[in-house]
Amino acid sequence: DAGVTQSPTHLIKTRGQQVTLRCSPKSGHDTVSWYQQALGQGPQFIFQYYEEEERQRGNFPDRFSGHQFPNYSSELNVNALLLGDSALYLCASSSLRGQGEINQPQHFGDGTRLSIL
Amino acid sequence: AQKITQTQPGMFVQEKEAVTLDCTYDTSDPSYGLFWYKQPSSGEMIFLIYQGSYDQQNATEGRYSLNFQKARKSANLVISASQLGDSAMYFCAMRERSGGSYIPTFGRGTSLIVHP
Numbered sequence: 001d002a003g004v005t006q007s008p009t010h011l012i013k014t015r016g017q018q019v020t021l022r023c024s025p026k027s028g029h030d031t032v033s034w035y036q037q038a039l040g041q042g043p044q045f046i047f048q049y050y051e052e053e054e055r056q057r058g059n060f061p062d063r064f065s066g067h068q069f070p071n072y073s074s075e076l077n078v079n080a081l082l083l084g085d086s087a088l089y090l091c092a093s094s095s096l097r098g099q100g101e102i103n104q105p106q107h108f109g110d111g112t113r114l115s116i117l
Numbered sequence: 118a119q120k121i122t123q124t125q126p127g128m129f130v131q132e133k134e135a136v137t138l139d140c141t142y143d144t145s146d147p148s149y150g151l152f153w154y155k156q157p158s159s160g161e162m163i164f165l166i167y168q169g170s171y172d173q174q175n176a177t178e179g180r181y182s183l184n185f186q187k188a189r190k191s192a193n194l195v196i197s198a199s200q201l202g203d204s205a206m207y208f209c210a211m212r213e214r215s216g217g218s219y220i221p222t223f224g225r226g227t228s229l230i231v232h233p
Contacts, residue, residue: 040225042210043208045220045222105152108162
C-alpha cells in the first residue's frame with residue numbers, strides 16, 4: 001500500500017522563476033493538503049483540494065496555486081519565486097468520503113525541499 | 118495569539134526513561150481535535166496520536182499517551198521507555214472549524230534527543 005509520494009525531492013530555483021511540485025495521495029484518500037515548512041518552524045497550511053476544487057486556503061498570496069486531478073493527485077505551483085519561498089513543502093492526504101473530518105489524521109509525504117538562489 | 122504553543126524548543130532524555138512534551142492550545146470552538154506528529158530528519162511527518170475534544174479518556178497508542186487537560190487547554194505527549202529512534206522533532210497540531218472545514222494548525226515543535 002503506497003503512501004503519499006512527492007516529487008521531486010529537492011529543487012533549486014532562482015528568484016522570479018516558477019516551480020511545480022507534485023503529490024500522489026495515499027491509496028484510498030481523496031483529499032490533498034499542501035504545507036510550507038520553513039526551517040525551524042512548524043508546517044503552515046497553504047490550501048486543500050477535494051473533488052478537484054480548492055476547498056480551503058491559508059494565508060498565502062495568489063502566487064501559490066494548485067490543482068487536483070481526477071485520480072486525486074495534486075500539483076502545487078508557485079510563480080515569481082522569492083528568497084522567502086525557500087522551505088520544505090509537504091503534501092498530506094486524508095479521506096473525507098463518508099467520514100468525519102475532525103478526527104482524520106493526515107498522512108504526509110517526505111516533502112520537496114525547495115531552495116531559491 | 119498563538120493557537121498552538123510548544124514551550125520546549127529542545128528536550129533531552131536518557132534511553133528507557135519517560136519524557137513529557139508540552140503543548141497548550143487556544144480555541145473557543147467546543148469541537149476540535151488534537152494531534153501529535155513526529156518528524157525525523159528525513160522530513161516525513163508521522164502521525165502518532167489523536168485526542169478529540171469530547172473524548173472522556175486520554176488517548177494511548179503503544180508507548181505514546183496524551184495527557185489531556187481540557188480546562189487548562191493542555192495536551193501533553195508522554196513517551197514511555199524512550200528509544201534512540203525517538204530522536205526527532207515533535208509537533209502538536211489542532212484542528213478546529215474554519216469556514217466549513219477543519220484546518221489544522223501546527224506548533225513550532227520540540228526537538229527530542231534520546232541519549233544512550
